[in-house]
Amino acid sequence: MNRSVRPLACLTRIIGALVLLALSGCGALRLGYSSAPTLTYWWLDGYVDINGEQAPLVREKLAALYDWHRKTELPAYADTLAKVEPLMAGPVTAEQVCAIWPLVQEHGRQFAVGLAGPLSEFTPLLQAKQLRYLARKYDKNNRKFREEWIDVTPQELYKLRLEKGVEWTEMLYGRVEETQKQIIRQNLDRSSYDPRMVFKEHLRRQSDILQVLREHSTDGKARSAHVRAEVLALMERLRISPDAEYRAYFEKTTAEACADIAAVHNSTSKAQRANAVKTLQEYQTLMRSMAKD
Numbered sequence: 001m002n003r004s005v006r007p008l009a010c011l012t013r014i015i016g017a018l019v020l021l022a023l024s025g026c027g028a029l030r031l032g033y034s035s036a037p038t039l040t041y042w043w044l045d046g047y048v049d050i051n052g053e054q055a056p057l058v059r060e061k062l063a064a065l066y067d068w069h070r071k072t073e074l075p076a077y078a079d080t081l082a083k084v085e086p087l088m089a090g091p092v093t094a095e096q097v098c099a100i101w102p103l104v105q106e107h108g109r110q111f112a113v114g115l116a117g118p119l120s121e122f123t124p125l126l127q128a129k130q131l132r133y134l135a136r137k138y139d140k141n142n143r144k145f146r147e148e149w150i151d152v153t154p155q156e157l158y159k160l161r162l163e164k165g166v167e168w169t170e171m172l173y174g175r176v177e178e179t180q181k182q183i184i185r186q187n188l189d190r191s192s193y194d195p196r197m198v199f200k201e202h203l204r205r206q207s208d209i210l211q212v213l214r215e216h217s218t219d220g221k222a223r224s225a226h227v228r229a230e231v232l233a234l235m236e237r238l239r240i241s242p243d244a245e246y247r248a249y250f251e252k253t254t255a256e257a258c259a260d261i262a263a264v265h266n267s268t269s270k271a272q273r274a275n276a277v278k279t280l281q282e283y284q285t286l287m288r289s290m291a292k293d
Contacts, residue, residue, distance in 0.1 A: 061118035112235035
């Protein structure tokens with residue numbers, strides 16, 4: 001994820017899953033979440049080509065995962081939004097924005113722990129041909145990333161990042177003004193975002209995932225406790241890279257994103273801030289309601 005290009009990426013991650021927030025309106029969010037187990041099943045099938053014997057287990061575990069997430073994590077997301085909401089009414093500093101980041105990290109950690117259980121049960125059932133399928137899928141994704149983010153002119157990359165920056169800003173504040181677009185441009189001009197560095201980390205993560213899956217896809221004979229421990233360790237490496245160079249880059253661009261968010265927010269009008277408060281309140285109410293469904 002490109003934090004320095006999307007000035008509101010941190011806040012929208014707090015709201016919940018990015019896929020859900022890409023939907024339009026509260027009704028779409030509720031509908032999208034109720035369909036999440038099925039959508040996730042088909043997304044996963046696109047990566048490993050789930051076979052008939054595996055399908056019942058995968059569907060069962062996804063249903064349980066989202067049930068846990070709905071009851072436990074949605075209220076936690078709402079609680080985080082309640083802490084963010086007061087900041088929307090007035091000016092903010094980069095330090096205040098960055099103070100939210102540990103809450104985001106904790107949500108990510110909790111989800112990783114919840115995901116580790118079902119993933120550790122599915123991993124030993126994976127077949128060699130499915131891992132080859134996954135590797136080909138990664139190669140396809142990598143080609144697409146290069147086409148969109150690396151093998152482009154600086155002008156094309158700048159335009160794409162500007163479009164994303166405006167898009168993410170409008171998700172919270174509504175229609176942006178030219179003043180805010182200019183601030184987003186200024187943020188981009190001094191940004192340290194490097195798609196090659198991001199791509200390098202993508203490749204590291206893919207290699208790590210494939211290695212763990214290959215080591216433990218043993219026709220169901222692997223010890224479940226051992227697999228779970230290995231999957232948990234993998235999840236932690238996906239959250240926090242073991243690559244020191246990337247960690248330094250990530251910290252730098254995250255600090256820039258906090259400053260970018262503050263700059264854009266501080267340029268918004270009273271009406272735009274009111275819209276942001278309303279948006280956060282609506283999502284809080286919806287998430288608490290969905291948690292009880």
